[in-house]
Amino acid sequence: MENKTQTQKEINDALVDVRKAHRLIYQYQKRVIDIIYYIRERYSMPQFAGVRRFCNTINYKQGLKEEYDVKMLRLERNMWGWDFLYSYLFEFYLGTKKFSKKEISFSIIEASDSGFYQSKQTNKHQTNISSFSDVEESETCLIFVFESVTSKKKDYVWDMDNAIQKLLEVEIEIITKTTEDNYFIAKKYNLTDFVDQSSTDKVIEEFSRTVENKTGIKLLEK
Numbered sequence: 001m002e003n004k005t006q007t008q009k010e011i012n013d014a015l016v017d018v019r020k021a022h023r024l025i026y027q028y029q030k031r032v033i034d035i036i037y038y039i040r041e042r043y044s045m046p047q048f049a050g051v052r053r054f055c056n057t058i059n060y061k062q063g064l065k066e067e068y069d070v071k072m073l074r075l076e077r078n079m080w081g082w083d084f085l086y087s088y089l090f091e092f093y094l095g096t097k098k099f100s101k102k103e104i105s106f107s108i109i110e111a112s113d114s115g116f117y118q119s120k121q122t123n124k125h126q127t128n129i130s131s132f133s134d135v136e137e138s139e140t141c142l143i144f145v146f147e148s149v150t151s152k153k154k155d156y157v158w159d160m161d162n163a164i165q166k167l168l169e170v171e172i173e174i175i176t177k178t179t180e181d182n183y184f185i186a187k188k189y190n191l192t193d194f195v196d197q198s199s200t201d202k203v204i205e206e207f208s209r210t211v212e213n214k215t216g217i218k219l220l221e222k
Contacts, residue, residue, distance in 0.1 A: 028112075029087050035142070035194050036092045036108050042204050043219045045106055047095030053109065053164065054089035054116075054126065055082035080127055087112050091160070099217050102182070103151040106219075109143035109164060117168035139190060143167055144207050146185045147178070148215050157184050175214060183214050 040048060061074035082088055090110045097104050115132035116124065118139075124131035132138070145163060149155050157178045163186040166174060173187040187207060194200045208219040 032110055035200060039204055040094050044221055045094035045097060047093060049093045051091040051093060052086060053091050055080050058083055098151060101151060102148050104146060104148045104217060107145045111141050111143060111168055114139040114168040117165060141188050141190050143186055143188050146211055148182045148217060185211060
């Protein structure tokens, strides 16, 4: 009985931590959404959509309308726990925009934990969190991703997966000349760089200067 009581207490304590973690993630995610929406407005980008980048999207399951008059999600036995946690690595796609003879595309990647990417373990895997780098050594950051193309060609490289891998492992920025006068630019900023509006504006202005210096395109219209 003593062992059973102790086990129940340990489980109850762990579940308290789970409840705390969910409430903390809510506050964190709300803050991230506010930051990214503010950046979208400053750059006057037209879209606000998303792409999951670390795990699978949960799609709708068809054919259950007669049984249950609510849209159901398609679940599988071998799903990852990460499939229910969108924010580990998530792309906020802010759309495309025309500048004279150019078109640009812009996204922001939310990387809540770089631990998987920074890990040096040879057996690391997304579902083996013990193979991740320690949380104290990992980062929480936003990655700005920009690309310019000639509007008529729509010849995007948009090498998102490779950029994420490099930036979350070690790099700070990637600037690649894709054609004679077009660029793919991705730059990492620690989330501590967005503590308030003033610091966020500094990042917005700094990235805009980086883009303008390479492409001549002004992301900031005012």
